[in-house]
Structure formats: C-alpha cells, structure tokens
Amino acid sequence: MIEQTSAADLEDFYTVGCDALAWIAEYQRTIRARNVLPSMAPRDLLAVLPKSAPEQGDTLRHIFEDFIRIVDKYSTHCNHPRYFGYFSSSAVPAAILADLLASSLNANLMLWRTAPAATEIEARVADWLREWLGLPDTWRGISFEGGSISMLHALAAARHRIAPGDAEQGCSSRLTLFASEEAHSSVEKCAVLLGIGRAQIRRISVDAAQRMRPDALCDAIARDRRDGFVPFCVLATAGTTSSDAIDPLVEIADVTTREALWLHVDAAHAGVMAILPEMRSQLAGLDRADSFVINPHKSLFVPLDLSFLYTPHATLLREAFSVVPEYLRTNEQINLMDFGLPLGRRFRVLKLWFTMRALGKHGVQRLIRHHVDLAQRLETEIRKDKRFELAAPLSFTTVCFRYLRTEEENEAILAKVLADGSCLLSSTKIRGRLVIRIAIGNCQTEWRDVEECWHLIQRFTPCFDNPVVVEGVRERDAIQ
Numbered sequence: 028m029i030e031q032t033s034a035a036d037l038e039d040f041y042t043v044g045c046d047a048l049a050w051i052a053e054y055q056r057t058i059r060a061r062n063v064l065p066s067m068a069p070r071d072l073l074a075v076l077p078k079s080a081p082e083q084g085d086t087l088r089h090i091f092e093d094f095i096r097i098v099d100k101y102s103t104h105c106n107h108p109r110y111f112g113y114f115s116s117s118a119v120p121a122a123i124l125a126d127l128l129a130s131s132l133n134a135n136l137m138l139w140r141t142a143p144a145a146t147e148i149e150a151r152v153a154d155w156l157r158e159w160l161g162l163p164d165t166w167r168g169i170s171f172e173g174g175s176i177s178m179l180h181a182l183a184a185a186r187h188r189i190a191p192g193d194a195e196q197g198c199s200s201r202l203t204l205f206a207s208e209e210a211h212s213s214v215e216k217c218a219v220l221l222g223i224g225r226a227q228i229r230r231i232s233v234d235a236a237q238r239m240r241p242d243a244l245c246d247a248i249a250r251d252r253r254d255g256f257v258p259f260c261v262l263a264t265a266g267t268t269s270s271d272a273i274d275p276l277v278e279i280a281d282v283t284t285r286e287a288l289w290l291h292v293d294a295a296h297a298g299v300m301a302i303l304p305e306m307r308s309q310l311a312g313l314d315r316a317d318s319f320v321i322n323p324h325k326s327l328f329v330p331l332d333l334s335f336l337y338t339p340h341a342t343l344l345r346e347a348f349s350v351v352p353e354y355l356r357t358n359e360q361i362n363l364m365d366f367g368l369p370l371g372r373r374f375r376v377l378k379l380w381f382t383m384r385a386l387g388k389h390g391v392q393r394l395i396r397h398h399v400d401l402a403q404r405l406e407t408e409i410r411k412d413k414r415f416e417l418a419a420p421l422s423f424t425t426v427c428f429r430y431l432r433t434e435e436e437n438e439a440i441l442a443k444v445l446a447d448g449s450c451l452l453s454s455t456k457i458r459g460r461l462v463i464r465i466a467i468g469n470c471q472t473e474w475r476d477v478e479e480c481w482h483l484i485q486r487f488t489p490c491f492d493n494p495v496v497v498e499g500v501r502e503r504d505a506i507q
C-alpha cells in the first residue's frame with residue numbers, strides 16, 4: 028500500500044514545526060551575533076552531503092537537526108542587518124509566516140478556479156501597492172518571481188505593440204531597444220530570449236551622475252531610423268544597480284512620446300521611494316511609463332521571490348501570451364496564466380498582503396525613511412575621512428565610495444572585509460573604476476550595524492599623510 032500522510036506524521040509535523048517556529052524567532056532575535064558570511068570554501072558542503080539520496084525515509088526531527096547543523100552553518104545570512112552587498116532582501120516575521128502558510132495551502136494561481144482567493148488577493152494587493160506608489164489607477168499589477176522575468180514580460184508587451192505578427196511568425200523586424208550603460212544586465216538576457224538580439228540593444232551614455240543622457244538617446248534613435256532599424260522601446264532605470272542613479276524620466280518620456288516608443292521603467296530596487304511623498308519628485312515622469320517594475324523582495328521587507336510588473340496595457344500581455352489548451356479552458360475571466368509565460372504560479376503575494384497589513388503604510392514609510400537616514404549619515408562619515416571619495420551622488424540608500432589609491436588597494440580593503448565575515452559588501456565599477464558599495468535596506472539594520480561596517484573598512488584602510496589622486500581627477504566636488 029502507498030504510504031499516506033498519517034496522524035503520526037502530522038503529530039511529528041506539529042512538534043517539530045513548533046520547534047522550527049521557535050528556531051525562526053530565535054534566529055531573527057539573535058541574528059546580529061552571527062557573521063553574515065560563513066567560513067567555508069566552495070564544495071566544503073558537497074564534501075559532507077551524502078552522494079546518493081536516501082532509500083528509506085528519515086524522521087522530520089533528524090532532517091530539521093541537519094538543517095540547523097548544516098544549512099544554517101554554511102549559509103550567507105541575507106536577513107542579516109549587516110548584509111550590505113548587492114541589494115538586501117530582508118523578511119519581516121509576518122512575511123515569513125505568510126510564506127509558510129502559502130506553502131501549506133499550495134495554491135496554484137494558473138486559473139481562478141484553482142486559486143480563487145489567491146488570484147483575487149493578488150489583484151487587490153497589486154492595487155494597494157499601486158496606490159501607495161501613487162501610480163495611475165488604470166495600471167494593472169501582475170506578480171512574477173523577479174525583476175528579470177518582469178522585464179521580460181514588459182519587453183514582450185512592448186514588442187507585441189509594434190510587431191504583433193512576431194508572436195506568431197518569430198522576430199522578423201530589426202527592432203532596437205535603448206537602455207543606458209548602467210541599466211541592469213537582465214536586459215541583455217531578455218533580448219536573447221525575445222529574439223531581439225543583444226546586438227540590437229543600444230547602450231546610451233550617462234552623465235556624471237550615472238543618468239542616461241537624453242541627447243545621446245535622441246541621437247541613437249535618429250541614427251537607427253536612418254539605418255533602417257526599428258526602434259521600439261526605451262528602458263529607463265529609476266535606481267540603477269550600481270549606484271541607485273535615476274534616469275531623467277520626464278525628458279525621456281518626452282522623447283518616447285515624440286518618437287512613439289514604449290517607455291519601460293526598471294525600478295526594481297528604488298521604486299519604493301515613491302511611497303515617501305518627499306521623494307516622489309525624484310520619480311517625476313513615472314506615470315508616463317508604459318510599464319514599470321518594482322521588486323518588493325528587494326526593499327519591501329518580504330523574502331524572495333516577489334516582483335511586480337505594472338502596466339496600463341495588460342491586454343497586450345494577454346494577447347501576446349494567452350494560449351489556452353482544451354484541458355485548461357474555463358469560463359472565468361481572470362486566469363493569471365494568460366498574462367505571461369508561467370503556467371503554475373505560487374501564492375507569492377500572500378507575504379506582501381501580510382506585510383502591508385502588519386506594518387501599514389506608515390510602518391513601511393518609517394522603515395524606508397530610516398534607511399535613507401542611515402545612508403545619509405554614512406555619507407557624512409565618508410566625507411570626513413580624507414582617504415576616501417564618494418563615487419556617485421546618493422539618491423536613495425546605496426553609498427558608493429573609493430579609497431583614493433589604486434584599484435588593487437580598493438580590492439584589498441574589500442577582500443579583508445569579506446574575509447572578516449561580519450559584514451557583506453560588494454563592489455562595482457563607476458566611470459571605469461572600482462568602487463566599494465554599501466547598500467542599506469534590511470528591516471533590522473540600525474546605525475550600529477552601519478557604523479561597525481564603516482569602522483571595519485577604516486581599520487583595513489592604510490593611512491596616508493597626503494591624499495594622492497591616483498588614476499584620474501579627484502571627483503568629490505564634481506559629482507555634488
């Protein structure tokens with residue numbers, strides 16, 4: 028007889044589950060005492076994991092104990108308040124609980140019929156977030172697993188508007204897409220998948236503050252039209268990955284209106300700025316976009332994965348992607364499978380529903396403001412230390428700076444901080460030079476965490492009496 032979930036299994040689930048919940052609460056409470064990075068080399072864990080899967084089942088208790096013994100020990104703690112690398116993805120307790128409940132329900136949002144509550148909560152939560160962001164109420168939000176996949180769908184809708192035949196015939200025209208040199212690398216993958224081709228992305232140069240230059244954009248569009256290409260979309264970024272730079276959206280929207288091009292705004296990280304009334308002016312022009320992407324799993328305190336694509340042209344998405352085989356035919360109108368590539372879809376929006384309700388708009392605003400304050404405070408500290416210069420203006424919560432010496436010396440500081448393990452930092456290149464990057468955004472981060480990281484950097488930075496500018500002009504003043 029096939030074994031089924033028995034009462035004993037559920038008893039086991041309940042007792043181990045209670046311990047797991049207790050572990051989660053304790054993990055969150057004491058996380059600051061851990062290192063962010065584990066002390067391990069690649070393949071260390073593979074060396075201790077059994078090579079073959081077990082023939083016989085084990086107890087949940089044993090598996091849970093191994094999770095604590097192995098997974099916890101060998102993990103980088105993304106929920107850690109000193110995780111300053113890349114962009115943070117932190118999770119408030121309400122969001123963690125919601126993910127557990129979503130797995131229990133295991134709703135599949137492919138059809139309304141397979142997930143009526145989840146489908147309708149997704150629509151409502153998307154509307155709530157749209158309202159918090161001050162976006163037009165004609166925009167519809169659809170969730171995807173990440174910013175890259177959301178962008179893929181935005182560009183597919185853009186392509187469908189200009190070349191509706193391509194959905195049927197394949198990519199026939201010489202479509203070109205415009206994005207700044209600083210736009211996220213996922214645009215390249217999207218161009219590959221959509222058959223547009225990476226060679227048909229025009230990388231537009233940026234100004235001293237890393238923002239797309241509208242004059243260079245106009246020139247590139249004119250050049251392409253002259254050369255027989257078919258410009259179809261401009262991808263503007265509101266919050267670039269390297270430095271949070273915000274492209275001049277109003278000027279770019281003027282260009283896309285004049286040229287009848289699709290305007291996609293990638294605001295995967297910094298889109299949440301719009302929740303703060305005092306920051307909204309920096310995103311002026313956003314309401315003129317044809318599509319917009321924001322990743323709540325980056326800066327809205329929910330764990331991976333959750334991204335939203337907003338667009339007033341959801342019908343284009345449906346036209347491009349709706350393929351209904353006989354076995355999925357229903358009478359209902361809101362089947363999320365019609366709006367994109369995935370058929371099976373997780374109830375990933377539940378964690379945002381829990382988080383928005385648990386924190387409220389004011390709670391979320393308080394946290395985001397707190398992160399902006401921390402970044403500004405750090406910037407002030409960096410200005411005071413004559414060994415460093417700021418490498419880009421601070422527009423949101425990512426602080427980029429460099430030691431006024433060689434690339435190798437900047438790399439050496441970064442390597443020492445990473446080897447210490449207590450903080451995670453990352454680096455990028457700005458104007459061709461390596462810079463150290465501190466991205467603030469974890470829901471538990473306090474000034475003491477930022478300060479600890481900054482003191483560590485200072486400790487690993489050699490002193491010099493006379494700051495010397497190596498590799499070019501000192502640009503501290505130029506970028507302010």
Ligand SMILES: Cc1ncc(COP(=O)(O)O)c(C=O)c1O
Binds near residue numbers: 172268
């Ligand atoms: C501006 C920007 N867009 C898109 C992405 C891709 O998002 P995801 O990692 O969710 O695919 C990122 C990731 O950091 C990003 O910074």
